[in-house]
Amino acid sequence: MSLALCGERSEQAMQRLRIELKAETDRSYDVLVGRGILNDLHREIKKIGSFSSYGLVTDDFVRPLVAERLQANLRLHNINSELLSFPPGESSKNMEIVLHLCQQLIARGFDRKSLLIGVGGGVVGDVAGFTAxxxxxxxxxxxxxTTLLAQVDSAIGGKTGVDLPSGKNLLGAFHQPLLVVSDPDVLLTLPVEARREGFAEIIKAALIADPELFSLLENEGTQLLESDNEVLETIIAKAAQVKCRVVSQDEQESGLRRILNFGHTLGHALEAASHYSLTHGQAVAAGMVVAIRFSQQWAGLGQDEVDRALALIQRLGLPTGVPGDINSESLLSALEKDKKIQANICHFVLISKIGQAVIHPISVQDLKGSLDKFGTN
Ligand SMILES: NC(=O)c1ccc[n+]([C@@H]2O[C@H](COP(=O)([O-])OP(=O)(O)OC[C@H]3O[C@@H](n4cnc5c(N)ncnc54)[C@H](O)[C@@H]3O)[C@@H](O)[C@H]2O)c1
Ligand SMILES: [Zn+2]
Known part of the structure; x- marks a missing residue:
């Protein structure tokens, strides 16, 4: 991989999206998407303001791939930063790592006017954001x-947090970043499986809110998984735009933001029922397949769109159904445990057509019948 962190890029070469937050104090911010834009991070930082110190937070894997180069580039532009890293993977998303980071920040003289920069996938983003x-x-x-999933989903929206031994994301805070900088060039080193994880979320964004993005994905097909795909930048910008639009209207998930859970209600149940042998992307894809079938049954989604949605999921090598060893009872019990069933009702995000999400209540009885019919063997 060559990540040149020295040239300059023009404003026109990137897409500047914006999260508009309606609050007493303006916390709106830009989400920048463009190849090579990390080269310009120093300029974007200087536009925002000046800080007493700068900390790059990353994981040990991303450190040599992106973070060290970024640190060198910032230094060239008179921004000296400290580099703090921890072991990669979900097992680092915990309070011990956060405390360790905080102690390192204190030891290095960080104060209330310091700036943190999270450089990595969703784990780094959640940990750096929660520390901040x-x-x-x-x-x-x-x-x-620096992962596709993080560029289209986790880095946008200000949800931060860590896991507890009893469950994922149980400690957390809403804390919006000042800026999100997504450079598709850093994805060149990403393994194909990690790309698929990202595409599960991109398909979700297209199905709930962007029919044009859906057509673009259909036209590109399996080429999407190639590392140097030229259209990727446009796809990232469109999927990020969906998240920006939704978060701008509902920062704290009191209403509209729930549509981002398309495929996730059952997806989370599947992750738990498979004892986390399914990855998040695989579980969400299988959850979307069931949600698409439910959409046909309860939300009037037409056969042609059902077929197109299922075909796209299949072409990207994502699961097209619930694995045979998971039955409807174990899914219902995981939904119960996750507090998704209340007064015998589970609310599902469905689509009435590609690009149009609706929330639909389903009784446990109907849910079981439908899971037995389309979901599980
Ligand atoms: N805050 C939110 O709104 C939100 C939303 C969705 C997911 N998440 C969280 O995101 C996490 C998953 O994110 P993820 O899939 O990015 O996982 P991750 O951060 O663990 O990254 C996956 C792996 O890819 C490596 N990696 C990162 N960038 C790379 C690159 N450019 N090239 C090669 N390898 C690279 C990492 O070192 C790691 O080993 C979960 O903890 C999930 O809960 C948060
Ligand atoms: Zn997800």
Whole structure:
């Protein structure tokens, strides 16, 4: 991979999306998407303001791939930063890592006017964001997502947090970044399986809110998984735009933001029922397949669109159904445990057509019948 962090890019070469947050104090921010734009991070930082110190938070795998080069580039432009890293993977998304980071920040003299920059996948983003949310009652941070999933989903929207031994994301805070900088060039080193994870979320975005993005994905087909795909930048920008639009209207998930859970209600149940042998992307894809069938039954989704949606999921090598060893009872019990069933009703995000999400209540009885019919063997 060659990640040149020295040239300059023009404004026109990138897409500047915006999260508009309606609040007393303006916390709106830009989400930048463009190949090579990491080269310009110094300029974007200087536009925002000046800070007493700068901390790049990353994992040990991304450190030599992106973070060290970024640190060198910032230094060239007179921004000296400290580099803090921890072991890669979900097992690092915990309070011990956050405490360790906070202690390192104190030892290096960080204060309330310091800036953190999270450089990595969703794990780094969640940990760096949560550290920024609680360090000295909250300091500013920037997200530099380096996985496809993080660029289209986790880096946008200000949800931060860590896991507890009893469950994922059980400690957390809403803390919006000052800026998100998504450079598709950093994805060149990403393995194909990690790309698929990202595409599960991109298909979700297309199905709930962007028919044009859906057609683009259909036209590209399996070429999407190639690392140097030229259209990827447009796809990332469109999927990121969906998340920006939804978060701008519902920052704290009191209404519209729930549509981002398309495929996830059952997806989370599947992750749990498979004892996490399914990855998040695989579980969400299988959850979307069931949600698409439910959409045909309850939300009037036409046969042609059902077929197109299922075909796209299949072409990207994602699961097209619930694995045979998971039955409807274990899924219902996982939904119960996750508090998704209340008064015998489970609310599902469905689509009435490609690009149009609706929330639909389904009784446990109907759910079981339908899961037995289309979901599980
Ligand atoms: N905050 C939110 O709104 C939100 C939304 C969705 C998911 N998440 C969280 O995101 C996490 C999953 O994110 P993820 O899939 O990015 O996982 P991740 O951060 O663990 O990254 C996956 C692996 O890819 C490596 N990697 C990162 N960038 C790379 C690159 N450019 N080239 C090669 N390898 C690279 C990482 O070192 C890691 O080993 C989960 O913890 C999930 O809960 C958060
Ligand atoms: Zn997801």
């Amino acid at each position: 949310a609680i360090f000295m009652r909250g300091i500013p941070y920037i997200q530099v997502p």
